[in-house]
Amino acid sequence: MNAPARIPKAQFDFKPLALLAGVAALGLPLIGSPSTWVTLTVAGLAMGLIIFIIASGLTLVFGLMDVLNFGHGVFIAAGAFVATSVIAGMGGWAEAPGLWPNLGALFVAMLAAMAVAGALGFAFERLIVRPVYGQHLKQILITMGGMIVGEEIIKMIWGPQQQPLPLPTSLRGSFVFGDVAIEKYRVLAVAIGLLVFAVLLWVLGRTKIGLLIRAGVQDREMVESLGYRIRRLFVGVFVAGSALAGLGGVMWGLNQQIVSPQIGAQVNVLIFIVIIIGGLGSTLGCFVGALLMGLLANYIGFLAPKLALFTNIALMVAILLWRPQGLYPVKTV
Amino acid sequence: MTMLSRLLSHDLPRNRWLAAALLLIVLGLAFAPFLFPGSKALGVAAKMLVFIVLVASYDLLLGYTGIVSFAHTMFFGLGAYGVAIASNRMGEGWAAVATGTAAALALSLLLSLVIGLFSLRVKAIFFAMITLAVASAFQTLASQLSELTGGEDGLSFRNPAWLSPSFEPFEQPFLGVALDGKLLCYYLLFVAAVLLFLLLLRIVNSPFGRVLQAIRENDFRAEALGYRTVVYRTLSNVLSALFATLAGVLLALWLRYTGPDTTLSFEIMLDILLIVVIGGMGTMYGAVLGSVLFVLAQNYLQDLLKLTSGAFDGVPLLGTVLSPDRWLLWLGVLFVLSVYHFPAGIVGRLRVLRSGAARREGP
Amino acid sequence: MSLLELRGVHTHIGAYHILHGVDLSVREGEVTMLLGRNGAGKTTTLRTIMGLWPASAGSVTFQGRTIQGLPTPDIAQAGIGYVPESMGIFGDLTVQENMLLAARSARRADEFDAKRLQWIFGLFPALQKFWLFPAGKLSGGQKQMLAVARAIVEPRALLLIDEPSKGLAPSIIQNLVRALRELKAQRCTVLLVEQNFSVARALGDRVAVMDNGRVVHAGEMAQLAEDEALQQRLLGLSLGAHQ
Numbered sequence: 051m052n053a054p055a056r057i058p059k060a061q062f063d064f065k066p067l068a069l070l071a072g073v074a075a076l077g078l079p080l081i082g083s084p085s086t087w088v089t090l091t092v093a094g095l096a097m098g099l100i101i102f103i104i105a106s107g108l109t110l111v112f113g114l115m116d117v118l119n120f121g122h123g124v125f126i127a128a129g130a131f132v133a134t135s136v137i138a139g140m141g142g143w144a145e146a147p148g149l150w151p152n153l154g155a156l157f158v159a160m161l162a163a164m165a166v167a168g169a170l171g172f173a174f175e176r177l178i179v180r181p182v183y184g185q186h187l188k189q190i191l192i193t194m195g196g197m198i199v200g201e202e203i204i205k206m207i208w209g210p211q212q213q214p215l216p217l218p219t220s221l222r223g224s225f226v227f228g229d230v231a232i233e234k235y236r237v238l239a240v241a242i243g244l245l246v247f248a249v250l251l252w253v254l255g256r257t258k259i260g261l262l263i264r265a266g267v268q269d270r271e272m273v274e275s276l277g278y279r280i281r282r283l284f285v286g287v288f289v290a291g292s293a294l295a296g297l298g299g300v301m302w303g304l305n306q307q308i309v310s311p312q313i314g315a316q317v318n319v320l321i322f323i324v325i326i327i328g329g330l331g332s333t334l335g336c337f338v339g340a341l342l343m344g345l346l347a348n349y350i351g352f353l354a355p356k357l358a359l360f361t362n363i364a365l366m367v368a369i370l371l372w373r374p375q376g377l378y379p380v381k382t383v
Numbered sequence: 384m385t386m387l388s389r390l391l392s393h394d395l396p397r398n399r400w401l402a403a404a405l406l407l408i409v410l411g412l413a414f415a416p417f418l419f420p421g422s423k424a425l426g427v428a429a430k431m432l433v434f435i436v437l438v439a440s441y442d443l444l445l446g447y448t449g450i451v452s453f454a455h456t457m458f459f460g461l462g463a464y465g466v467a468i469a470s471n472r473m474g475e476g477w478a479a480v481a482t483g484t485a486a487a488l489a490l491s492l493l494l495s496l497v498i499g500l501f502s503l504r505v506k507a508i509f510f511a512m513i514t515l516a517v518a519s520a521f522q523t524l525a526s527q528l529s530e531l532t533g534g535e536d537g538l539s540f541r542n543p544a545w546l547s548p549s550f551e552p553f554e555q556p557f558l559g560v561a562l563d564g565k566l567l568c569y570y571l572l573f574v575a576a577v578l579l580f581l582l583l584l585r586i587v588n589s590p591f592g593r594v595l596q597a598i599r600e601n602d603f604r605a606e607a608l609g610y611r612t613v614v615y616r617t618l619s620n621v622l623s624a625l626f627a628t629l630a631g632v633l634l635a636l637w638l639r640y641t642g643p644d645t646t647l648s649f650e651i652m653l654d655i656l657l658i659v660v661i662g663g664m665g666t667m668y669g670a671v672l673g674s675v676l677f678v679l680a681q682n683y684l685q686d687l688l689k690l691t692s693g694a695f696d697g698v699p700l701l702g703t704v705l706s707p708d709r710w711l712l713w714l715g716v717l718f719v720l721s722v723y724h725f726p727a728g729i730v731g732r733l734r735v736l737r738s739g740a741a742r743r744e745g746p
Numbered sequence: 747m748s749l750l751e752l753r754g755v756h757t758h759i760g761a762y763h764i765l766h767g768v769d770l771s772v773r774e775g776e777v778t779m780l781l782g783r784n785g786a787g788k789t790t791t792l793r794t795i796m797g798l799w800p801a802s803a804g805s806v807t808f809q810g811r812t813i814q815g816l817p818t819p820d821i822a823q824a825g826i827g828y829v830p831e832s833m834g835i836f837g838d839l840t841v842q843e844n845m846l847l848a849a850r851s852a853r854r855a856d857e858f859d860a861k862r863l864q865w866i867f868g869l870f871p872a873l874q875k876f877w878l879f880p881a882g883k884l885s886g887g888q889k890q891m892l893a894v895a896r897a898i899v900e901p902r903a904l905l906l907i908d909e910p911s912k913g914l915a916p917s918i919i920q921n922l923v924r925a926l927r928e929l930k931a932q933r934c935t936v937l938l939v940e941q942n943f944s945v946a947r948a949l950g951d952r953v954a955v956m957d958n959g960r961v962v963h964a965g966e967m968a969q970l971a972e973d974e975a976l977q978q979r980l981l982g983l984s985l986g987a988h989q
Binding site (some may be wrong): 258261262264265267269271272273274275276277278279280381 | 818896
């Protein structure tokens with residue numbers, strides 16, 4: 051079958067991306083020095099991408115099955131703590147001077163974190179979420195309860211204090227180009243974040259499973275009427291989302307180099323704001339929203355530290371005033 | 384009997400055990416200074432009183448109107464900070480307390496109105512997330528404005544003369560208890576808590592309260608019947624916030640200190656949620672029972688668990704699981720089970736048991 | 747040879763009792779029209795067959811198998827295609843992606859049955875024209891065509907179609923009727939809910955009229971079409987003051 055080339059496909063909505071670029075561009079004159087701007091921008095992108103990794107699973111889970119997991123933070127914490135144990139256990143590789151053993155240790159830590167978080171997600175879906183499908187009030191309460199229990203279990207295993215999560219040796223410090231200092235770890239974070247984004251876009255856009263997810267986000271009933279057992283798919287998406295949160299937890303922890311059991315609750319607020327900004331169920335919206343948040347947090351943290359803690363709320367209000375359904379609305383709420 | 388019924392707005396416990404427990408609680412709290420000597424015990428009793436009002440006001444929102452909000456601690460904090468800031472700025476005394484309370488109530492009214500009108504039109508999930516974000520922002524605000532709020536350290540202040548521990552009108556202790564400002568303060572809390580609770584009972588049993596419950600059950604239907612649900616929901620939000628603010632005022636008066644960790648922390652919000660669900664959503668008495676049990680557990684269960692965990696010290700997993708620090712774990716598990724199996728909490732379960740028994744004994 | 751059989755089917759939605767014992771028989775190879783006024787329970791009947799709303803009593807059998815109580819995906823996989831009143835188009839997905847979803851055996855775009863696709867393009871040329879367009883941007887009539895095309899991209903034993911002509915311009919309706927006629931010529935079994943009696947008369951072999959959650963008349967379409975008095979009596983119900 052020939053698709054006439056002259057018929058245009060959808061006009062892609064560039065405005066949110068333009069906003070992102072605009073914010074970055076505006077930062078330069080405000081900050082003054084280009085070298086500082088580069089440092090801050092890379093830091094902002096890294097932070098934004100880590101948040102994106104964590105939030106991407108949550109937004110798909112909500113979009114697909116109308117389930118909002120207020121306990122998503124527990125996967126973040128689990129991933130981060132698993133990483134502390136793995137890195138401590140692989141001290142030889144992590145402390146070695148070479149890049150490859152370091153990356154190896156990091157890679158193992160990330161895999162372990164994703165596996166544990168994914169398994170936890172499986173249990174969570176079965177025990178906590180499944181019994182309350184469709185009942186939003188109970189969902190909010192019970193997923194919160196799940197987070198409390200999860201956090202306590204983490205405290206039981208690792209103790210209630212903060213744990214250090216040191217970067218492997220060759221990832222510490224910065225690349226220096228003239229005036230500009232870019233932290234090595236942040237570059238890695240950006241690379242990993244973009245990789246995750248690319249993989250997600252590929253799965254969603256080019257595979258049949260991705261097609262099912264996108265369709266299911268719009269109209270779950272119709273997908274079932276076409277003969278697909280979408281509930282099974284949902285478990286898979288939930289587990290994948292939890293695994294991603296675990297990965298994000300590791301990366302967040304490495305960013306701060308310290309991990310506390312409350313990390314889940316702390317990041318919870320951020321990711322909720324991000325998925326509201328992005329539009330519930332939209333991966334692209336989540337991506338842009340997270341980057342906006344990361345950039346703004348770093349720019350304003352530099353320009354007006356007192357205001358820094360309000361940037362998130364202010365961003366949310368501003369975006370919702372512009373687009374009440376989020377940057378890239380997907381579901382008709 | 385009818386007089387008692389009217390006092391309780393005809394919302395009776397409807398269960399022997401519940402009524403007995405409530406009576407025990409009321410008497411215990413009324414005579415706490417005499418029954419349980421020592422400042423720790425009195426502090427526990429005072430905290431119970433504050434939490435009863437705080438959780439009951441949350442039950443109005445969650446149990447009766449069906450709205451989940453994470454901003455309740457914000458209003459709690461407003462009340463406490465109002466009194467603290469006013470006492471600090473204006474010098475301690477009744478004028479400061481009155482001004483602080485009035486200002487806090489006004490601010491709470493405004494905030495809850497704004498939150499209600501903007502957010503109650505959206506889905507419950509949106510609303511919950513937004514309140515989470517707002518509460519978090521308020522918490523950072525409180526710790527940032529350190530000249531006003533004392534930042535992370537909070538504010539200490541002095542109470543009006545009559546409520547100060549140094550106020551001792553009578554030299555002789557009565558029944559072993561010194562008759563000083565602290566005692567007066569306790570009884571102020573007691574009377575206030577009782578009045579506020581009875582007022583809440585009156586509200587939920589009024590026509591307004593019934594409409595709230597109708598909206599909770601099926602808001603489409605309520606809207607179709609002609610009730611502007613947004614108005615009712617907003618009013619519920621506002622009332623709930625105002626009562627929480629007053630609870631904050633009481634707490635501040637008792638502690639003579641206010642800080643982000645006594646009122647605004649997320650842990651407190653979780654505690655409120657735990658209590659209201661386990662005690663029983665939509666019952667009001669659940670708040671009483673739940674708050675008392677929770678505060679007791681928070682303060683004394685650790686000691687109890689220390690005894691048991693000592694016995695299990697050798698056993699690896701059991702030892703950690705039963706450790707006194709892990710009481711929150713069990714509470715969390717109980718919470719999850721309650722949400723799923725016992726949505727009406729302890730109170731609901733008691734009431735069902737009773738009617739089940741009655742049916743079995745039926746004619 | 748009754749392909750689909752409903753016996754004494756009751757459906758409750760929450761506290762509301764919608765279907766009060768529906769008896770319906772759909773014969774293989776025929777187009778059965780389901781008529782009745784708004785609120786008679788026609789859509790509910792289709793949804794109950796698809797398992798979207800569970801039957802609280804009674805039985806639904808398809809090809810001799812009991813299907814009531816089965817989850818919707820299983821019912822669809824048994825060979826039933828459903829075109830809901832709302833059309834169920836995935837607006838964000840392209841026309842091609844919509845069709846790809848419906849073609850369960852095709853994993854990628856190049857695995858479509860080319861002959862069948864050509865036939866569909868012959869029925870609905872607009873779909874070929876807007877193949878890579880997001881489906882949400884199509885006009886109402888084009889969306890309806892996509893909805894029907896989706897249901898027939900792979901052969902189905904039974905098609906359930908809910909008010910396809912609703913809100914469409916007469917020329918589009920003609921197009922639709924022509925397409926359904928071709929389907930009919932292929933001996934496809936269809937249960938069609940339709941408010942538009944002229945469409946019903948043009949397509950239907952048999953007819954069942956519903957009122958108040960029950961089937962109050964079932965018989966040959968030709969017989970109903972000739973009997974003015976019967977039409978008056980039944981259509982008096984279907985075109986009643988309640989709309």
